[in-house]
Amino acid sequence: MSAFPPSVLPPALPTEVGPVRHLYVHVPFCPSICPYCDFHVLTRRSGQVEAYLDQLEREAAMLAANYATDLDTVYLGGGTPSFLRDDELARLTQTIRRHLGWGKIENTLEVNPGTVSAARARHWRSLGFDRASVGVQSLDDATLKFLGRQHDAEQARQAVRQLTSAGLRVSGDLITAVAGQPLESDIAGLIELGVNHISAYTLTIEPGTPFARRGVTVAEDDERAGFERTAELLGAAGFGRYEISNYARSGEHSRHNSAYWQNRFYLGLGPGAAGHYPSRDPQLKAERRTNPHLHDWLAHDFASGLAGEAEAIDAEEHVTDALFMGLRTRAGVNLTELSRASGIAVGERYAGPLQRNLVAGLLMREGEQLRATEQGWWLLNKVLADFVNG
Known part of the structure; x- marks a missing residue:
């Protein structure tokens, strides 16, 4: 990172x-x-x-x-x-x-x-x-x-x-x-x-x-x-x-x-289920975990805790996750709210990809609300890759 x-x-x-x-x-x-x-x-x-x-x-x-x-x-x-x-x-x-x-x-x-x-x-x-x-x-x-x-x-x-x-x-x-x-x-x-x-x-x-x-x-x-x-x-x-x-x-x-799409917490129950969990580490925003498939899931001892490997989500990944999910929606993402939730000044940190995609007509901004255009939805993977690469 x-x-x-x-x-x-x-x-x-x-x-x-x-x-x-x-x-x-x-x-x-x-x-x-x-x-x-x-x-x-x-x-x-x-x-x-x-x-x-x-x-x-x-x-x-x-x-x-x-x-x-x-x-x-x-x-x-x-x-x-x-x-x-x-x-x-x-x-x-x-x-x-x-x-x-x-x-x-x-x-x-x-x-x-x-x-x-x-x-x-x-x-x-x-x-x-x-x-x-x-x-x-x-x-x-x-x-x-x-x-x-x-x-x-x-x-x-x-x-x-x-x-x-x-x-x-x-x-x-x-x-x-x-x-x-x-x-x-x-x-x-x-x-x-x-x-x-x-x-x-x-x-x-x-x-x-x-x-x-x-x-x-x-x-x-x-x-x-x-x-x-x-x-x-x-x-x-x-x-x-x-x-x-x-x-x-x-x-x-x-x-x-x-x-x-709003990047909320949810529990995952069952083989192959994914979850987005609160983190007990104050330095992290959340953790992502996906259960193993049926054979390994059945063999897991749940008395010892969750199955599968946890993937830590820090502040920067919280931002890219929120953009990845939120830009899929008509409502989009509020940059001020995301900055407050993450502790990162999103408009400053991602000024490059924001400007490039706004100029290209793939994103539109109304005040602090950032949305994908119709063309941006079609090319959303490209837009998101730009943010991940910074």
């Missing part, structure tokens, strides 16, 4: 005050593995889920002993959390409630359309979930087949209807830039179903995935066209783009994911 002379600033504020308010729980089990997937996922084997739930109890107890919590949001991601059987998911939620509490504002379950029934949707609502993030990906059968999805378009439509009828807020995931995909009808179909939040992600070919081994590629022109056309269509339909990949009607944004 580069050294720089201290600037005269008011005393640095802590990154957050009080208990941790957000919890991410990773459920790694899936009915099948999609060819584009790069997450820690696996199909279930005999006894594996029971061992997972036993260890989850131990980890939750350890987290509760080490961190004060007053949860606003809980998010079950994966994998496919809705792939758990009803009694398994009930036990998981009981574990969370017993040791860490439950979200007062929002509790999200990631859902595969093929796992939904009217009865199961009502069961999930009874467990305390009020929001479902549904892996629709497309409403075109040919596109779904190419993506290796196990559901068809009608199953996806039916799943959304059943979840909505059970009283859950529904977010639909959509993959864009797939060759031959009817993007306009995909978006129109989700809107017609009454979905009030859409997460639209460009198909990305990650190394080591089946798509990568098969030589599947995505043309940059197709990426850009999908990126821009999605924004155009959803904007015209009244969906505000509040983050690069996320669109919502008024009041329907994801409270949990917004905590990530």
Whole structure:
């Protein structure tokens, strides 16, 4: 990390005050593995889920002993959390409630359309979930087949209807830039179903995935066209783009994911789960930790503390993390607040990259609020690399 002379600033504020308010729980089990997937996922084997739930109890107890919590949001991601059987998911939620509490504002379950029934949707609502993030990906059968999805378009439509009828807020995931995909009808179909939040992600070919081994590629022109056309269509339909990949009607944004983008603290529970933790070292702002995958996570003794290696976050990395996350959002980053929280005069320390990206039209500044432009969102990795390199 580069050294720089201290600037005269008011005393640095802590990154957050009080208990941790957000919890991410990773459920790694899936009915099948999609060819584009790069997450820690696996199909279930005999006894594996029971061992997972036993260890989850131990980890939750350890987290509760080490961190004060007053949860606003809980998010079950994966994998496919809705792939758990009803009694398994009930036990998981009981574990969370017993040791860490439950979200007062929002509790999200990631859902595969093929796992939904009217009865199961009502069961999930009874467990305390009020929001479902549904892996629709497309409403075109040919596109779904190419993506290796196990559901068809009608199953996806039916799943959304059943979840909505059970009283859950529904977010639909959509993959864009797939060759031959009817993007306009995909978006129109989700809107017609009454979905009030859409997460639209460009198909990305990650190394080591089946798509990568098969030589599947995505043309940059197709990426850009999908990126821009999605924004155009959803904007015209009244969906505000509040983050690069996320669109919502008024009041329907994801409270949990917004905590990530605001660089808040959150606990990570389960194999492969990441967390952003308060640090007990007064010289540090936080620590980042990612749990090992299932085999090593199951073998860990949580009586000895957290699993995985901690990555210390000092003041300068706190700034770049906040920029990395905050510039993804429509709101952007307040430079005065970030300077106070970090103890670094951000405008002075990063004067070079700020000026270069403002002149290039990739960033815009209104008073102390720094935002990415539409072009800046498309080239955000380049913008952020400029800040990291200083």
